[in-house]
Amino acid sequence: MCRTAAHDHHHHHDHPLGGPEYADVGIPDDALSPADLGRRSFLRRVGLFGVGAAVAPVLGGLPAAATVRGGGSRGYQWLAGDHHIHTQYSYDAMYTIEQQVAGGAGHGLDWMVITDHGHAAHEKFAVESTYADVLASRGRHPDMLVWQGLELNVPGGEHATVFFDGARDEIGLLRVFERLFDSRVNGTGASSPANEAKALEALAWLDAALRSGAAGQALFLVNHVMRRGRYAPHELRAFRDAAPYIAIGMEGSPGAQNEIRARGDYNNTPDADSWPGWRQEHYPTYGGFDSAAAILGGMWDSMLAEGKGWWITSNSDGHFYDQDTLTRPAVPADWYDTHGRYPDPVDTGLPQRHADFWPGQFSRTVVGAASRDYGAVMEGLRAGRVWVGMGGLVEALHVNAHAPGNGQVTLGGRLTVRRGDDVTITVHAEPATRPNAAGQVPRLARIDLIRGAVTGAQADRDAATAADVRVVRSFEPRGHGPARFTYRFRDVREPFYVRLRGTDGNRHAPGSIEPAADTGQNDSPWGDLWFYANPIFVDVTGG
Numbered sequence: 001m002c003r004t005a006a007h008d009h010h011h012h013h014d015h016p017l018g019g020p021e022y023a024d025v026g027i028p029d030d031a032l033s034p035a036d037l038g039r040r041s042f043l044r045r046v047g048l049f050g051v052g053a054a055v056a057p058v059l060g061g062l063p064a065a066a067t068v069r070g071g072g073s074r075g076y077q078w079l080a081g082d083h084h085i086h087t088q089y090s091y092d093a094m095y096t097i098e099q100q101v102a103g104g105a106g107h108g109l110d111w112m113v114i115t116d117h118g119h120a121a122h123e124k125f126a127v128e129s130t131y132a133d134v135l136a137s138r139g140r141h142p143d144m145l146v147w148q149g150l151e152l153n154v155p156g157g158e159h160a161t162v163f164f165d166g167a168r169d170e171i172g173l174l175r176v177f178e179r180l181f182d183s184r185v186n187g188t189g190a191s192s193p194a195n196e197a198k199a200l201e202a203l204a205w206l207d208a209a210l211r212s213g214a215a216g217q218a219l220f221l222v223n224h225v226m227r228r229g230r231y232a233p234h235e236l237r238a239f240r241d242a243a244p245y246i247a248i249g250m251e252g253s254p255g256a257q258n259e260i261r262a263r264g265d266y267n268n269t270p271d272a273d274s275w276p277g278w279r280q281e282h283y284p285t286y287g288g289f290d291s292a293a294a295i296l297g298g299m300w301d302s303m304l305a306e307g308k309g310w311w312i313t314s315n316s317d318g319h320f321y322d323q324d325t326l327t328r329p330a331v332p333a334d335w336y337d338t339h340g341r342y343p344d345p346v347d348t349g350l351p352q353r354h355a356d357f358w359p360g361q362f363s364r365t366v367v368g369a370a371s372r373d374y375g376a377v378m379e380g381l382r383a384g385r386v387w388v389g390m391g392g393l394v395e396a397l398h399v400n401a402h403a404p405g406n407g408q409v410t411l412g413g414r415l416t417v418r419r420g421d422d423v424t425i426t427v428h429a430e431p432a433t434r435p436n437a438a439g440q441v442p443r444l445a446r447i448d449l450i451r452g453a454v455t456g457a458q459a460d461r462d463a464a465t466a467a468d469v470r471v472v473r474s475f476e477p478r479g480h481g482p483a484r485f486t487y488r489f490r491d492v493r494e495p496f497y498v499r500l501r502g503t504d505g506n507r508h509a510p511g512s513i514e515p516a517a518d519t520g521q522n523d524s525p526w527g528d529l530w531f532y533a534n535p536i537f538v539d540v541t542g543g
Contacts, residue, residue, distance in 0.1 A: 042380035045213035072408030076368035081111035082359040084315035092133035094328040096132035107360030111145035115262035118182030125340025155188035156195030166216020222250035253315020287515030301466040314388035373428035384412020389531035392436035445505025454495035
C-alpha cells in the first residue's frame with residue numbers, strides 16, 4: 001500500500017521497462033542481453049516461452065478446485081495468517097523479513113505471505129535476496145508457514161497479492177511474472193480496455209504455469225478494492241470467471257487500520273482512473289471493512305448472488321508499526337532505485353505513531369486447513385473456508401449447515417438439498433477471554449445471520465447491488481462463555497447463501513444495525529470491532 005503521492009503506482013511512467021524482449025518469440029537469442037537471455041532460458045525450462053496473450057482463449061483449462069461440498073468445521077485446523085506484508089524490499093517500508101516473521105509469530109499467526117511491491121528495482125535486485133531471507137526465517141521459525149509472494153500493481157487496476165506453491169523455480173516465476181505483468185514496471189497502470197485485457201493475460205499466464213507444471217498452485221487476491229475505486233465490477237467478475245481456482249477473492253478489510261486520516265487510508269475521492277459508477281459512499285470503510293464487503297446487498301453480495309465463490313480476507317498491509325521505536329535510516333533519494341532494498345532499520349528509542357499494526361496484532365485471516373502445510377492453507381483459502389476478525393473479538397468460530405440426509409458443510413461449502421427440505425445453520429463462537437494488543441478484553445455484543453438469494457449470472461456485468469439480501473436473525477450472546485445458536489430455514493424452495501458477521505456493538509449507522517461509515521479523523525480502531533465469515537451456499541434440486 002502506497003503512503004504518499006510520490007510513490008503512487010498510478011504514475012505508470014515511473015520506471016517503465018517497456019515490453020520485455022526476452023518474451024518475444026520474434027527476437028532471436030543472439031539479440032538479447034545476457035540477463036534477458038537468462039530469463040528466456042528460464043521460460044523455456046518451465047515450458048512458458050511464448051505464453052502470453054495467446055494463452056487467453058484456453059484460460060480455464062484447469063478444473064476449478066471448487067468449494068468443498070461436505071465436511072463440518074471441526075474436521076479442519078483453523079490457522080490464522082496474513083497475506084499482505086511489506087519489508088525493506090518495498091520502496092515504502094523498512095522491516096527485515098525476520099522482523100516481520102518474528103512479529104507475526106509473537107502475535108499468534110500460523111502463516112504469512114511476504115508481498116513486497118512490484119517495482120523495477122525490486123525485479124532487478126530483490127527477488128533472490130528476499131528468497132534467501134525467507135528461507136532463513138523458515139529455519140528460525142519452523143512452526144510458521146512463510147511464502148514469498150508479490151503485491152502486483154494490477155494492469156488497469158490497483159493491487160493484488162500473488163503467490164505460488166510447489167513451484168519448480170519459485171523466484172524465477174515471481175521475477176518473470178513481475179516483469180511481464182506489473183503495471184508499475186511495464187507502464188500499464190491507467191484504466192483502459194487494453195490494460196484490463198493485460199490483467200486477464202496475467203491470469204492466463206498463471207494458468208499456463210499450473211498447466212505446464214511450473215507450479216502446483218497459484219493464488220491472486222485483490223487488495224484494498226475500494227481505496228480509490230479503481231476496480232469496476234466487471235473487472236472483479238472477469239478475474240473470478242477467468243480463473244476461479246487462481247483469482248479467488250478480495251480483502252474484506254484492508255490494512256492501515258490505525259491511519260489517522262481514515263481507517264485503511266480510505267480518505268479518497270474519485271479520480272480519472274476510478275470507475276465512474278462508484279459514488280462517494282463507496283469510498284470510506286465501514287467498521288474498518290471495505291465497502292465492497294461491508295455494505296449489505298452491495299458489491300460482494302451482488303457477486304455471491306450469482307452462486308459462485310468470491311471470498312474475503314483481512315491482513316495488516318504492514319509497512320510501519322504503531323508505537324514501534326524503529327525507523328528507516330536516512331539514505332540518498334535514489335537509494336531504493338539503485339539497491340532494491342533499504343538498510344536494516346535502527347532503534348530510536350522513541351515510540352512512533354504509525355498507520356499499521358503488526359501481522360496478527362489487529363486483523364487476521366483464519367483458514368480451515370486439512371493439515372498444517374503450505375498446500376493445505378492455499379487449498380483452504382481457495383475453498384473459502386475462511387473467517388476474518390479484528391482486535392481479538394472472537395477467538396474461534398465454527399459455522400455449519402446441514403439438512404436431512406446430508407452431512408455438515410462449513411464455510412465456503414455447498415449444501416445440496418431437496419426442494420421442501422429444512423436447512424439448519426449452527427454457530428459456535430468463542431469470544432475473547434484475554435486482553436488484546438490495546439489491553440482490552442473486547443465484548444462480542446451481537447452476531448448477525450445474513451441470507452442472500454442466488455439468482456444466477458448477472459446480465460449487467462457492472463451490477464454492484466443485490467436486492468434480496470437481509471439479516472434474518474440477530475443473536476446477542478449472554479455471559480462470557482461460548483456463544484451457540486441454531487437457525488432453521490424451513491421448506492426451502494430456492495437456492496440461497498448464508499454468511500455471518502459479528503460486532504462489539506459500539507458503533508453503528510444512525511438508526512440501524514449496519515456498520516457506520518468511517519469518515520473523519522480516525523483516533524483509534526479498537527472501539528469498533530467486527531468479524532465476518534465467508535458464505536455457505538445452499539443448492540436446491542427436485543420438484
